[in-house]
Amino acid sequence: MSTDGPASEPPTAELRDPIEKLDAQRRTRRQNILVTLAWMLHWVLRMGLAAMLLVYGWSKVVLMQMGLPDHGDALTQFGEMSPMGLLWRFMAYSPVVQCLAGVAEVLAAALLLFRRTVWLGALLAVADMAVVFLLNMAYDVPVKQLAGVLGVVGIIILLPFLPRLLRFVAGRATGPALLPTPIPWPRLARFTRWLGAIVAVVAVAGSGAVLVWSAQGISxxxxxxxxxxxxxxxxxxxxxxxxxxxxxxxxxxxxxxxxxxxxxxxxxxxxxxxxxxxxxxxxxxxxxxxxxxxxxxxxxxxxxxxxxxxxxxxxxxxxxxxxxxxxxxxxxxxxxxxxxxxxxxxxxxxxxxxxx
Known part of the structure; x- marks a missing residue:
């Protein structure tokens, strides 16, 4: 007679279904946690990019970054200028160009602060930073790396919306809008949705007011x-x-x-x-x-x-x-x-x- 124990039988269908459901629930929970963490990081990146764009954008709008064309600079000869000095004088000579460059950056920052317009703000921010990076490289402005990093951050923020944007460009159905959800709890999300909008408006208007006030000293x-x-x-x-x-x-x-x-x-x-x-x-x-x-x-x-x-x-x-x-x-x-x-x-x- 054989001394081996009875052969193990495969679990029945009644036992297998609850196990599979439990595994599926665990996988879904892990995925939800990862997605939430990714959206939280996404939120941190877009808030940081928006803050940088507001500072640089408003400083151009109020003509503080490059300044104004000044008679005191008239005797500096072309060959004496540094590449950065040439760029600064070029931008300062036309307040309209300098102001519009700032408006493009402020607009990108404002769009980044609202959930429904994040994709458009990121797209505009990437375009803004691409131009800034090119100018910084061409005219040897020391903040080349900063402009490059901000451009890469803009691309990262745009990534979740890129498939839908490409479908739109290709003329295909895009489906429902994708909204960032860094807060997965519905009750808290309902509160922060309105709070975020209020903070966004205050941030855009407040930063502008501070720099406009600072520019009042120029006369x-x-x-x-x-x-x-x-x-x-x-x-x-x-x-x-x-x-x-x-x-x-x-x-x-x-x-x-x-x-x-x-x-x-x-x-x-x-x-x-x-x-x-x-x-x-x-x-x-x-x-x-x-x-x-x-x-x-x-x-x-x-x-x-x-x-x-x-x-x-x-x-x-x-x-x-x-x-x-x-x-x-x-x-x-x-x-x-x-x-x-x-x-x-x-x-x-x-x-x-x-x-x-």
Missing amino acids: RVDGPLPGVYRVVEDAREPAAQLAEDDRWQQVAFGQWDYHDGRGRVGIRYANGDFQGGTYRLDGDTVTLSLDRIREGSQPLGRNDYVAGFDLTWEERPDGRIALTGDRVDIVIESDTEARYLFDRDFSWAPRPPINR
């Missing part, structure tokens, strides 16, 4: 001094060698006062050197705080300012301005050639192109 400098000038009279004798001649040849006083009562100033010397800095007007006195004379790509820091000195200025009946002070006794007049970029007007009417 025009009063008086006739702002402008671009060439020296027509100089009481000092020229140096024996041109390379040693440190008399002023041109000077430019900026027309924009940035918060602290100072405008930009630029000085071109007879020997070709250029020196920038800031100036402050106080009655008939102008106080200059100048950077060190530039040497190649040597960066300027906060401690690189030469001690300020005062000049007395006086407007003459013929429109010229006399400047007197330490080692300066000159008469200057408006230099129409050096400020042509600022004086060129806009016209809808056809006229001969001027490409100079």
